[in-house]
Amino acid sequence: MSETLESTVRRICRSHGGDPTRLMDIARDVQDRFGCVAPAAMDLISRITGAPRVEVESLVSFYSFLSRSPKGQVVIRLCDDIIDRMHGYHRVARAFSEELGIGLGETTADGKISLERTACIGLSDQAPAALVNEVPVTELSTDRAREIVAGLREHMDPRRLVTRSGDGQNAHPLVRAMVRNNLRQVGPLVFSEQVRGKAISNALAMSPAEVIRAVKNARLRGRGGAGFPAGMKWEYARASTGERKFVIGNADEGEPGTFKDRVLLTELPDRVFAGMTIAGYAIGAKEGILYLRGEYAYLRPYLEAVLAQRRSDGLLGPKVAGKNPFAFDIRIQMGAGAYVCGEESALLESCEGRRGDPRNRPPFPAQKGYLGGPTVVNNVETLCCVTKILEAGPAEFAQHGSTGSTGTKLLSVSGDCRLPGIYEVPFGTPLAEVLRLAQGEDAFAVQVGGPSGQLVSRTEFTRTIDYENLATGGSIMVFGPGRNLLEIVHAFLEFFADESCGYCTPCRAGTAFLLRMVERIAAGRGEPADLARMEELGLTMKAASRCGLGQTAANPVLTSLVNFRPVYDALVKEDPEGFRRSFELDKAVMEAELLSGRRSKHAGIEKGGHR
Amino acid sequence: MSARPGERQKPKIATVSLAGCFGCHMSILDIDERILDLAKVVEFSRSPINDLKKFDGRCAVGIVEGGCANEENVEVLREFRRKCDILVSLGDCATMGGIPALRNSIPLSECLETAYLDGPTVVNPLGRIPSDEEIPLLLDKVYPCHEIVKIDLFLPGCPPSAEAIFSALTGILGKSRPDLPYELLKYD
Numbered sequence: 001m002s003e004t005l006e007s008t009v010r011r012i013c014r015s016h017g018g019d020p021t022r023l024m025d026i027a028r029d030v031q032d033r034f035g036c037v038a039p040a041a042m043d044l045i046s047r048i049t050g051a052p053r054v055e056v057e058s059l060v061s062f063y064s065f066l067s068r069s070p071k072g073q074v075v076i077r078l079c080d081d082i083i084d085r086m087h088g089y090h091r092v093a094r095a096f097s098e099e100l101g102i103g104l105g106e107t108t109a110d111g112k113i114s115l116e117r118t119a120c121i122g123l124s125d126q127a128p129a130a131l132v133n134e135v136p137v138t139e140l141s142t143d144r145a146r147e148i149v150a151g152l153r154e155h156m157d158p159r160r161l162v163t164r165s166g167d168g169q170n171a172h173p174l175v176r177a178m179v180r181n182n183l184r185q186v187g188p189l190v191f192s193e194q195v196r197g198k199a200i201s202n203a204l205a206m207s208p209a210e211v212i213r214a215v216k217n218a219r220l221r222g223r224g225g226a227g228f229p230a231g232m233k234w235e236y237a238r239a240s241t242g243e244r245k246f247v248i249g250n251a252d253e254g255e256p257g258t259f260k261d262r263v264l265l266t267e268l269p270d271r272v273f274a275g276m277t278i279a280g281y282a283i284g285a286k287e288g289i290l291y292l293r294g295e296y297a298y299l300r301p302y303l304e305a306v307l308a309q310r311r312s313d314g315l316l317g318p319k320v321a322g323k324n325p326f327a328f329d330i331r332i333q334m335g336a337g338a339y340v341c342g343e344e345s346a347l348l349e350s351c352e353g354r355r356g357d358p359r360n361r362p363p364f365p366a367q368k369g370y371l372g373g374p375t376v377v378n379n380v381e382t383l384c385c386v387t388k389i390l391e392a393g394p395a396e397f398a399q400h401g402s403t404g405s406t407g408t409k410l411l412s413v414s415g416d417c418r419l420p421g422i423y424e425v426p427f428g429t430p431l432a433e434v435l436r437l438a439q440g441e442d443a444f445a446v447q448v449g450g451p452s453g454q455l456v457s458r459t460e461f462t463r464t465i466d467y468e469n470l471a472t473g474g475s476i477m478v479f480g481p482g483r484n485l486l487e488i489v490h491a492f493l494e495f496f497a498d499e500s501c502g503y504c505t506p507c508r509a510g511t512a513f514l515l516r517m518v519e520r521i522a523a524g525r526g527e528p529a530d531l532a533r534m535e536e537l538g539l540t541m542k543a544a545s546r547c548g549l550g551q552t553a554a555n556p557v558l559t560s561l562v563n564f565r566p567v568y569d570a571l572v573k574e575d576p577e578g579f580r581r582s583f584e585l586d587k588a589v590m591e592a593e594l595l596s597g598r599r600s601k602h603a604g605i606e607k608g609g610h611r
Numbered sequence: 612m613s614a615r616p617g618e619r620q621k622p623k624i625a626t627v628s629l630a631g632c633f634g635c636h637m638s639i640l641d642i643d644e645r646i647l648d649l650a651k652v653v654e655f656s657r658s659p660i661n662d663l664k665k666f667d668g669r670c671a672v673g674i675v676e677g678g679c680a681n682e683e684n685v686e687v688l689r690e691f692r693r694k695c696d697i698l699v700s701l702g703d704c705a706t707m708g709g710i711p712a713l714r715n716s717i718p719l720s721e722c723l724e725t726a727y728l729d730g731p732t733v734v735n736p737l738g739r740i741p742s743d744e745e746i747p748l749l750l751d752k753v754y755p756c757h758e759i760v761k762i763d764l765f766l767p768g769c770p771p772s773a774e775a776i777f778s779a780l781t782g783i784l785g786k787s788r789p790d791l792p793y794e795l796l797k798y799d
Contacts, residue, residue: 578761592748
């Protein structure tokens with residue numbers, strides 16, 4: 001057995017060149033083959049690749065799709081976020097649990113099936129959803145859960161759970177997913193008719209500097225959320241010296257509630273890859289990497305086929321055809337379930353085979369990125385915009401949207417609306433208009449930009465979607481009347497507490513403290529002073545955290561405290577004697593009472609108002 | 612120490628050590644002869660310094676050393692809250708739980724077993740964990756004071772220096788917000 005392990009791990013390592021910067025691929029392959037990366041396998045990986053043992057362990061412990069102890073042959077990962085909860089996650093989880101006879105986080109006694117929960121898998125428009133190994137299953141019900149378990153018990157083949165394929169390329173033989181695109185509104189830019197190869201030939205007819213100028217003239221800003229001007233980023237990377245430069249397409253769409261990249265990769269992969277190629281030409285890079293989140297692994301064979309087709313069509317490879325031929329190729333780097341890897345410097349760490357700890361800046365990736373070379377990291381949607389700009393010209397692009405925010409934005413709308421899905425709207429569209437399109441006008445609150453964005457109330461639905469006002473990477477979660485505000489805030493905080501990498505204290509401790517405080521307030525044990533304390537803590541996290549995750553993790557609290565103050569105020573109360581209402585002596589002595597077999601003298605006689 | 616006839620009623624101060632080591636109280640004594648200056652303007656109520664066990668009236672200031680490790684600590688702290696206008700958490704145990712809070716990640720049963728049964732230096736022929744009506748029940752974990760009652764001021768340090776304590780007290784008694792320079796604030 002150990003010989004099998006050794007020879008297999010050796011083969012896997014060799015297939016990745018024994019390269020310690022490819023630990024992600026090696027660990028993923030070992031996980032796929034053995035259901036875990038056991039300590040013995042880590043020893044071998046370390047020995048063969050020369051990566052320190054502790055780095056291998058550190059990597060395996062970091063990513064949620066990797067584990068050091070064995071998982072079942074089939075792993076069912078239920079998507080647990082606020083949208084799925086609203087659509088019956090708890091019922092479905094219970095059905096799976098009952099049918100399998102195990103709890104969440106457990107594996108059946110025969111070692112065949114594991115049941116787990118995971119953060120948003122990019123299917124909020126068809127929630128509740130789950131991944132069965134790599135296969136997405138959508139719109140789950142308790143009946144469907146029982147069917148899935150029965151099916152797996154019979155054949156153990158997740159692919160056979162797909163009884164009907166979704167629309168568009170979801171039905172492609174290499175995808176064959178039951179996922180639906182839910183493309184509700186097609187706009188004039190991203191989803192416009194494409195002429196394959198045109199953008200690249202246009203670009204190659206210009207000098208790299210002219211290409212950058214075109215992107216600058218279109219005033220294209222990053223679509224991932226931060227909104228950094230894309231042309232400027234490219235200019236920095238072009239100006240930086242380095243033998244090898246890189247272009248990375250960020251397809252680690254992890255912000256809960258966004259799923260636009262899923263649809264772009266399904267329907268417009270050519271636009272994404274063309275954008276990367278153009279970026280490569282502009283900055284002088286020969287190598288591109290598409291960092292694909294682990295949750296979208298089901299798209300990989302299809303994307304590889306698209307890349308192969310582009311190579312044979314001369315749109316990729318040693319000689320990209322055009323007026324100024326140049327060499328450029330793209331490989332796909334799989335992620336393994338870590339939200340923070342969507343942050344560009346954490347993504348670079350991950351690409352280099354390490355845990356996704358964000359880097360200190362400067363140096364910025366454009367100066368010193370992947371393997372130390374100047375690197376441009378662009379969101380998948382940004383890259384599609386690049387292709388459109390080179391196809392139709394900057395003027396055509398910039399005539400859409402508003403002055404500071406040109407073009408269109410893809411919105412992923414989910415939650416309490418009749419038409420969840422993808423909407424391509426020009427920047428400057430009021431939130432109310434988005435709600436009208438999606439038929440969710442009676443919302444009492446909307447989370448714009450995912451958990452790290454803002455929770456806005458009805459009075460602010462007139463605000464517009466753009467970088468100056470309601471900035472968003474695309475996630476729009478709609479909450480209808482009757483939803484519990486604190487439950488929403490709590491779910492978002494839980495997400496951040498889970499995803500915090502733990503490196504810096506403001507984020508690691510801050511998320512845990514905020515979570516506890518919100519729990520206290522929701523339980524009716526909060527005091528007015530708690531609200532001020534939460535605000536103070538949130539601002540500290542904003543100011544002192546190391547990366548974007550910690551800097552925005554308090555946003556659900558900070559924005560809801562401003563926009564929904566009366567909800568909080570109604571829940572908190574001052575204690576007349578200055579006692580903390582959150583402390584319950586009865587509970588605190590319960591364990592000692594059990595251990596000693598005698599009752600507390602003080603507990604149980606506390607005055608009313610506390611219990 | 613009660614007010615002599617004709618003398619203006621002096622504000623009272625109470626102090627207590629809960630789950631602490633009395634180190635903070637030693638630091639109070641470290642103000643040395645300045646305690647005489649203090650005695651001119653205040654009167655000590657319940658405190659280990661004068662060994663008074665009960666409050667003899669409402670206090671202007673209550674100084675609490677140590678966090679809450681057992682039910683009695685909670686009762687005493689709550690009494691301090693009821694009887695004192697301004698309550699001060701003195702030292703790291705009161706403000707953060709300190710050394711006693713090291714047990715917070717260990718189950719209570721394990722703490723007691725190690726302390727009374729399994730520890731390498733334990734001599735306990737009866738093999739019993741002490742349990743008597745007189746012994747207050749331990750809490751599930753050690754709490755900093757502000758998680759039990761509202762605390763008005765925090766003076767960190769292990770212990771806070773005599774200088775810091777004296778500056779803070781004179782500040783409070785002078786009805787001004789104590790202005791402690793950076794050098795006097797130490798988080799250990």
